[in-house]
Amino acid sequence: MARVNYKGVETKIGVLNSYFCVSYQKFTTALNEGHLQDIGKSYPISDFTKMERDFYFRFPFPDEDHRKFGDVDDYHRSIPILIRDPSILNDYYDKSRPYEKVIKLESQLGILRESDNRKCLAAFFSYGNKGQTLRVEEDSKILKIVKQFMKNNVEPELDPEKKNLYKEIANRILDGYQLEMPKLKIHQSSRLSSKAENVASRLLKRKKGKGL
Template sequence: MGEYVKYKGNDIKIGTMYNLYYVTYEKYSKAFDAGLLSRSDYSSDPALYLKPEHEFGYRFPFPDEKKLPFGEIGRNDFNRGIPVKLDVGLIPLPESWKTEDGVCNLELCQQYLIHREPDGQLCLAPALRGPELGNAIILNTESEIQTLVSQIETHHILENADQESKSFYQEISVQLSHDFKIFEKQLQHTAGILRSPRKVLTDSFKRKGKGI
């Protein structure tokens, strides 16, 4: 089922069900705050897609897409992910993802607007897609984010001879750290928000699995 909003009066597809493949949180929230979004005949009220209790997955704000206008992202690669290497044992992963050489080849693909653990603070948490088609895990603690940033530095920055690729991953690292703490200085909109258990969109991974 496609998800649509009207942007400046025109219908724009933003995703499919819980996966908002075609919008980053930043671009969507800015358009919403500016009053540029209205309800499409085909989908829900635009405000729904900004509510953390629904745990929508937004497109990760890849550095090379930041200048693209609203509605132009993801047309040629809607389910984009960038390679990320992760040493086994640093972050809990499904057993089937682990490799004999001790390095998992994953993909950084989306962000989720959720309440992180253990303090319940609202954040934009990154999703890592594994080798099994359609499944990912969400990193929702600060230690996991720090580990991911450190692993990106180790595997994709320090010994990367390609300056363009190196700069790309450096920007990714900054984005990850920034977005995980983006709401820390903001007051909660509603005092009654609960730290509810994470929704599981597939039955594959009970810890914090997401179907994407």
């Protein structure tokens, strides 16, 4: 287990280089405020926030902002995103049938992007039944994914609270790349197919009292 000393209390934040109990934002805030200390690590705690070390942090879900450092209900929380653009996963598919896949937003990864030496909090996704993963560094690809999220998940959502949550999640994805929300042309009639809607619905189910 990966642990730190937070305000004098040993606190679990994850395992190895995957810190699924704390977002990068909460970690850096606690570090800058002097609330974190080392507990026998082979490298200083300040290294945890260095982008070139490829540490994975919990995605900063907006409805968890009020929670204390390291306090989470679901270690493996994710957000399903319906994709209808095969270029995102470079997929070959039967063009006689509509293309649909669901990817799950899992975490953020601190990176120093090789293409422009820029620090980013890259979005990390999983998909499929074989444990495939997708680490997105390119601005162009993450913009495609956010557009799909807005069109296929946010717009059809009827629950106002969930819709607002999704919109803020989209903004926070782009914040990791210092990008603005693109202008979108979305038809109000756009709806999830029944198959994809069922998949997304199953992924979103949580026990009462837990986050989405």
